[in-house]
Amino acid sequence: MLAEIITIGDELLYxxxxxTNSVYLGERLTSLGIEVKYKSTVGDDVKLIVDGxxxxxxxxxLVITTGGLGPTPDDVSKKAICDHxxxxxxxxEDILRKVESWxxxxxxxxxxxxxxxxxxxxxxxxxxxxxxxxxxxxxxxKGKLFFALPGVPIEMERIFDSGIVPILKDRIPGGxxxxxxxxxxxxxxxxxxxxKLSSLLEETGDIGIAFLPTSSGVxxxxxxxxxxxxEARRKLDRFEKRIRxxxxxxxxxxxxxxxxxAVGDLLRRKKLTVAVAESCTGGLLGKTITNISGSSDYFLGxxxxxxxELKMKLLGVPDEVLESEGAVSEKCALSMxxxxxxxxxxxxxxxxxxxxxxxxxxxxxxxxxxxxxxAGDKGSSARKYVFTKERNFNRELSAQTALNLLRLELxxx
Amino acid sequence: MLAEIITIGDELLYxxxxxTNSVYLGERLTSLGIEVKYKSTVGDDVKLIVDGxxxxxxxxxLVITTGGLGPTPDDVSKKAICDHxxxxxxxxEDILRKVESWxxxxxxxxxxxxxxxxxxxxxxxxxxxxxxxxxxxxxxxKGKLFFALPGVPIEMERIFDSGIVPILKDRIPGGxxxxxxxxxxxxxxxxxxxxKLSSLLEETGDIGIAFLPTSSGVxxxxxxxxxxxxEARRKLDRFEKRIRxxxxxxxxxxxxxxxxxAVGDLLRRKKLTVAVAESCTGGLLGKTITNISGSSDYFLGxxxxxxxELKMKLLGVPDEVLESEGAVSEKCALSMxxxxxxxxxxxxxxxxxxxxxxxxxxxxxxxxxxxxxxAGDKGSSARKYVFTKERNFNRELSAQTALNLLRLELxxx
Numbered sequence: 001m002l003a004e005i006i007t008i009g010d011e012l013l014y015x016x017x018x019x020t021n022s023v024y025l026g027e028r029l030t031s032l033g034i035e036v037k038y039k040s041t042v043g044d045d046v047k048l049i050v051d052g053x054x055x056x057x058x059x060x061x062l063v064i065t066t067g068g069l070g071p072t073p074d075d076v077s078k079k080a081i082c083d084h085x086x087x088x089x090x091x092x093e094d095i096l097r098k099v100e101s102w103x104x105x106x107x108x109x110x111x112x113x114x115x116x117x118x119x120x121x122x123x124x125x126x127x128x129x130x131x132x133x134x135x136x137x138x139x140x141x142k143g144k145l146f147f148a149l150p151g152v153p154i155e156m157e158r159i160f161d162s163g164i165v166p167i168l169k170d171r172i173p174g175g176x177x178x179x180x181x182x183x184x185x186x187x188x189x190x191x192x193x194x195x196k197l198s199s200l201l202e203e204t205g206d207i208g209i210a211f212l213p214t215s216s217g218v219x220x221x222x223x224x225x226x227x228x229x230x231e232a233r234r235k236l237d238r239f240e241k242r243i244r245x246x247x248x249x250x251x252x253x254x255x256x257x258x259x260x261x262a263v264g265d266l267l268r269r270k271k272l273t274v275a276v277a278e279s280c281t282g283g284l285l286g287k288t289i290t291n292i293s294g295s296s297d298y299f300l301g302x303x304x305x306x307x308x309e310l311k312m313k314l315l316g317v318p319d320e321v322l323e324s325e326g327a328v329s330e331k332c333a334l335s336m337x338x339x340x341x342x343x344x345x346x347x348x349x350x351x352x353x354x355x356x357x358x359x360x361x362x363x364x365x366x367x368x369x370x371x372x373x374x375a376g377d378k379g380s381s382a383r384k385y386v387f388t389k390e391r392n393f394n395r396e397l398s399a400q401t402a403l404n405l406l407r408l409e410l411x412x413x
Numbered sequence: 414m415l416a417e418i419i420t421i422g423d424e425l426l427y428x429x430x431x432x433t434n435s436v437y438l439g440e441r442l443t444s445l446g447i448e449v450k451y452k453s454t455v456g457d458d459v460k461l462i463v464d465g466x467x468x469x470x471x472x473x474x475l476v477i478t479t480g481g482l483g484p485t486p487d488d489v490s491k492k493a494i495c496d497h498x499x500x501x502x503x504x505x506e507d508i509l510r511k512v513e514s515w516x517x518x519x520x521x522x523x524x525x526x527x528x529x530x531x532x533x534x535x536x537x538x539x540x541x542x543x544x545x546x547x548x549x550x551x552x553x554x555k556g557k558l559f560f561a562l563p564g565v566p567i568e569m570e571r572i573f574d575s576g577i578v579p580i581l582k583d584r585i586p587g588g589x590x591x592x593x594x595x596x597x598x599x600x601x602x603x604x605x606x607x608x609k610l611s612s613l614l615e616e617t618g619d620i621g622i623a624f625l626p627t628s629s630g631v632x633x634x635x636x637x638x639x640x641x642x643x644e645a646r647r648k649l650d651r652f653e654k655r656i657r658x659x660x661x662x663x664x665x666x667x668x669x670x671x672x673x674x675a676v677g678d679l680l681r682r683k684k685l686t687v688a689v690a691e692s693c694t695g696g697l698l699g700k701t702i703t704n705i706s707g708s709s710d711y712f713l714g715x716x717x718x719x720x721x722e723l724k725m726k727l728l729g730v731p732d733e734v735l736e737s738e739g740a741v742s743e744k745c746a747l748s749m750x751x752x753x754x755x756x757x758x759x760x761x762x763x764x765x766x767x768x769x770x771x772x773x774x775x776x777x778x779x780x781x782x783x784x785x786x787x788a789g790d791k792g793s794s795a796r797k798y799v800f801t802k803e804r805n806f807n808r809e810l811s812a813q814t815a816l817n818l819l820r821l822e823l824x825x826x
Binding site for chain 1: 425426427428429430431432433435436437438439440441442443449450451452453454455456461593595602603604605607608614621622623624625626634636689691693694695696697698699700702703704706707708709712713714715716717718719720722723727756757758769770771772773799801802803804805806808
């Protein structure tokens, strides 16, 4: 089954938006064993969209478009779909009722223009959208599958997962399957990881291996084409085991498991709690920990001590530390971690204080200098890091490194 | 002059890499007044690349490909270019010497495979690459321009700027320029915004207008083709003024200005400070405010009160409120905002408490229910929202909505 993706929107041609939708779709389709052969982008122009759909339906078995399903006049995808398939728009009463109740639930009056969301090309099987008002569109013609999805990423992703995947799973033919495995590491550089695995890399057999840096660390992506999912899994299992023999301590998860999920699982299993004291990250560490639903089992909260006053008042950082060593120092990080542990009664207090940049750096304390502290029942420690020159990357690296320090602490104790 | 971009690489189809090259090219070409009409992606497959180039050279005046120029066997773009144009590869001695000296300067032995970088389709005008070993390729046929660039973003960008822009500037027909303006709104839905602007939309003249939803709100993108930049600016100014007459209160910025930047500027100008009390967002609001370098001028910090204990202990939320109304309630949001204002001494306290989901919802308090409180010197208030079913989207919407409430408070007072 050959698949093709068409993303629709002037903003994608003019360089005003990055297309992440086709990245999501490409990854998901590939992992389902469906080959994505073409990808194209067209502007908000009925004729060009029709041309794009016509070419795609000719050369591919499965076509997915994203974008242009909204209620405003620049959204013209439905018009183009009608033109290509020779259909007209008809009112779907059940969709209209759903959209109306969507507004009713919010207690907001429905603008008249939104009614058009319930107009779909005749013969469409609508795909339910619980995250917005535009339903997905499914049309099947002569064994070929056509789907149109809204451009808002969250809506696009959810409709794909809940509405399209079940349809595709029914129709995927047997044969060679491509299997992937992602092994996620933290606290080790790409080059060092490569070095530690070098003997293995010479005998990968039919397994392809790629090193993919992320903000948490480095992912290893294993790829194999195999006769059956079972055979693929067995080979990948065997190879993963050999990787783990070399670098197990650095591996925090597989697939899409995040570092915050791995840390959360450890905390829950050990029935321990954590609290945060954040300066330069401004709340990012707490935000990251609470990405996980159910994190209230182990996350109590904490203090965003952006100002020195709050570091003293809430966390008990001594005046002298701030005066002699400054807020970006090992002692301050230690004191913040101990302070938030005491304040909240958590088993662990984690602190982050640093110079995120781009301003605020000096010769002694350059942009990218960050101290991360951990206070536990057996004592506390703080470590120094020098990250990059880029503010948001520094903040992301700080939060991820703090999580990895806690992970190592939890796996050792 | 109509332009078309072709990005080449399996990784772009399989969702293993985000295509930022075409974003760069789209933005640069558009700002040069060249219309980008098509964009497509093909895998590392000679026949498909040839098909892509053939279609593009037929329908466009200017075609740029990126990727597939490297020395390894999966790089097949040069083969495809030869096939399409009916040329053979010939050795460019000066390129070979340049590549050799590139390695000599690094003090590294040149791998034999790299020699192939000096083989280019016959008749190519090479475009100098000072950032890597693959030169860009320029071929002109019957007044149509074809360029091939390496896929490494930094090399692609530099060759485009230094090698291609001068060629294009020579050939851009005088006259029409395309100008854009982005006007950013918050606190109003796409449909409602459309309704409020409906009378204007009937008399946009030569200005195109698009509605682009973001996590902060809805952006309006104005586009105009004009005889000069000055004329374009004047017309856009005039139209923006008319938009502002209708929805000024909802506009927080233009171009790439973020909501947190707009709020920060207001606070700094008014010499006011803010602190946050976050429950379901876990620190996201603080993190967002501190995206802005220099936010310590107005952001003191705050409390992440994920547990009820911290809501009581640090923010002084009364036991009775939590017991009778629950943590997700108007009274709790009010009390949190007032509590953090008092605790930190900030001019404004902002609070967020809600059910982010996917678990934790009930009939009375469904997933997506969020209360946002603001406490200032003139009093405090809290508002109820029902967002979506998706955890991270709910958290993002909560933080953005809280920022917009503060913005409205600051612009009214």
